[in-house]
Amino acid sequence: xxxxxxxxxxxxxxxxxxxxxxxxxxxxxxxxxxxxxxxxxxxxxxxxxxxxxxxxxxxxxxxxxxxxxxxxxxxxxxxxxxxxxxxxxxxxxxxxxxxxxxxxxxxxxxxxxxxxxxxxxxxxxxxxxxxxxxxxxxxxxxxxxxxxxxxxxxxxxxxxxxxxxxxxxxxxxxxxxxxxxxxxxxxxxxxxxxxxxxxxxxxxxxxxxxxxxxxxxxxxxxxxxxxxxxxxxxxxxxxxxxxxxxxxxxxxxxxxxxxxxxxxxxxxxxxxxxxxxxxxxxxxxxxxxxxxxxxxxxxxxxxxxxxxxxxxxxxxxxxxxxxxxxxxxxxxx
Ligand SMILES: Nc1ncnc2c1ncn2[C@@H]1O[C@H](COP(=O)(O)OP(=O)(O)OP(=O)(O)O)[C@@H](O)[C@H]1O
Ligand SMILES: [Mg+2]
Numbered sequence: 001x002x003x004x005x006x007x008x009x010x011x012x013x014x015x016x017x018x019x020x021x022x023x024x025x026x027x028x029x030x031x032x033x034x035x036x037x038x039x040x041x042x043x044x045x046x047x048x049x050x051x052x053x054x055x056x057x058x059x060x061x062x063x064x065x066x067x068x069x070x071x072x073x074x075x076x077x078x079x080x081x082x083x084x085x086x087x088x089x090x091x092x093x094x095x096x097x098x099x100x101x102x103x104x105x106x107x108x109x110x111x112x113x114x115x116x117x118x119x120x121x122x123x124x125x126x127x128x129x130x131x132x133x134x135x136x137x138x139x140x141x142x143x144x145x146x147x148x149x150x151x152x153x154x155x156x157x158x159x160x161x162x163x164x165x166x167x168x169x170x171x172x173x174x175x176x177x178x179x180x181x182x183x184x185x186x187x188x189x190x191x192x193x194x195x196x197x198x199x200x201x202x203x204x205x206x207x208x209x210x211x212x213x214x215x216x217x218x219x220x221x222x223x224x225x226x227x228x229x230x231x232x233x234x235x236x237x238x239x240x241x242x243x244x245x246x247x248x249x250x251x252x253x254x255x256x257x258x259x260x261x262x263x264x265x266x267x268x269x270x271x272x273x274x275x276x277x278x279x280x281x282x283x284x285x286x287x288x289x290x291x292x293x294x295x296x297x298x299x300x301x302x303x304x305x306x307x308x309x310x311x312x313x314x315x316x317x318x319x320x321x322x323x324x325x326x327x328x329x330x331x332x333x
Contacts, residue, residue, distance in 0.1 A: 004040065007033045010074060017070045017250050018063050020242045025067070027233035028054060028172075032071065035170050039117060053151055053171040053228055055125070057180065057211060058235025061289020064174040067235075068121040078107035078118035084143065084175075085127045093146040101156055101164050112164060119170045122147065126175030129220030144225040147171075151228050173229055175219075183215050238289055243280035244273075246290045247297065254297050262317065265308050270318040275300075278322040296322075 005013070010029035018025065031052045056064045065081060072079030080103045090096045100120060108114035128140035150156060153167030211234070213226040238246070248255045255276075259269045279296050286292040304317050304326060316329040 004033070004036060005074065010071070013074045014067065014070055017252075018067050019245045019249060020238065021058075021063050021067065021235045024056060024058070024063075024233045024235045027231060028056075028067065028071065031231050032075065032170070036075070036117075039168055051151075051153065051167075051170070052231050053173070054231045054233065055211075055216075055229040056172060056174040056233060056235060057177045058174075059178075059237055059289060060176055060287075061291035062235045062238055063290070064235055065121065065123065068119065068172050068174075072119050075119075078104050078115055079121070080104045080107060080118070081121040081123060084122055084124045084140075084147075084173075087122075087143045087147075088128060088140050093143055097146055097150060098156060098158060101150075101166070102158065104169070105164065112162065116165055116168055119172060121172045121174065123174045124176075125173040125221070126177045126219045128225075140220060141222060144222050148225055148228060177216075177219055180211065180215065180219075183218050184211065240277065240280045240284060243283055243290060243293060244276045247276050247279065247293055254294055258297070258301055261305070262308065265314075266312070267308055267314050268316040270316065272318075272320050275319050275322055282322075 007026070007029040010032060011025045014025045014029070031054055035052055056067065058064055068081070069079065080100055082100045087093055087096050101115070104118045104120060105112060105115040108118060128143050150166040150169075151171045153165070153169075155163045155165050157163055211232045213223065216226040216229075216232075217223060247253055255269075255271060262269045279293060279300070282296050283290065283292045300319065300322060308314055308317075311330070313331040314328055315331055318327040318329070320327065
């Protein structure tokens with residue numbers, strides 16, 4: 001990996017791709033910095049490393065995977081994602097976990113040592129209920145046990161006879177944990193954390209929003225598993241304003257992509273703020289976070305992208321409303 005970035009530098013880089021989610025960005029940046037700094041020191045001092053695996057909690061489509069992907073790119077470390085539910089669907093969890101580690105080695109271009117400093121993102125961790133249904137090949141609990149071992153750090157023997165040591169691999173787990181709010185409001189008693197006496201309201205709010213390991217047990221996580229995820233942070237539902245920014249601001253924002261595509265055909269694309277607002281409104285209705293933005297956007301653009309290549313005289317396309325035909329300007333004949 002490249003020179004060690006400070007937490008604020010990490011957040012700054014994340015800001016280029018991930019809109020909002022400030023609390024999650026800061027927490028992750030601090031944890032990552034600590035993790036890789038400990039690793040760097042370990043080389044010289046043989047300091048004992050306690051690993052700070054991270055749990056990201058947040059609704060679907062709010063940036064959990066995007067955050068991890070961006071992070072691994074910034075840090076220039078190998079990165080793989082795995083799906084907890086598919087781990088529970090296989091009969092041989094061990095093989096599946098080995099496959100994940102093999103993919104990590106692959107991402108490290110076969111460099112075992114580099115892979116041993118990588119990041120593994122395990123999504124949908126909240127679906128690993130310990131009292132699993134009968135439809136599953138492997139119970140969620142045994143998947144948790146299998147993950148537990150590699151999260152803590154263990155040499156894993158690969159089919160080709162090599163061993164990969166997972167001690168310094170950083171594990172980030174993700175999940176939507178639907179219904180967590182209700183559990184939190186039940187388990188956090190005001191009075192214990194008092195709101196009187198000039199306490200800083202922000203600190204109180206943070207403490208009250210804190211997710212405790214016991215809250216996670218309600219989702220079927222076994223205590224040993226929850227205990228190995230010491231850092232918990234949350235991503236929040238995206239507001240209309242954030243959705244609009246997602247379409248327009250990040251380096252590869254959808255609007256920029258389509259504008260570039262049309263520019264290649266010599267056409268300028270203009271879209272009013274009203275349109276972005278309408279798309280964001282629809283996306284909120286679809287309840288899939290930012291994930292539905294692309295679909296809605298593409299649908300709006302299909303006719304235009306179909307028409308433009310056959311009409312070299314088109315100079316500009318202006319969209320004023322999602323529900324009205326675009327205005328097309330052509331070269332004077
Ligand atoms: N905060 C965000 N900033 C910028 N883009 C975002 C953000 N959240 C989501 N997106 C966009 O939505 C897409 C889906 O987001 P992502 O895959 O990160 O969701 P997720 O939180 O991992 O959801 P799930 O729980 O369903 O896996 C991303 O590829 C990205 O384009
Ligand atoms: Mg995801």
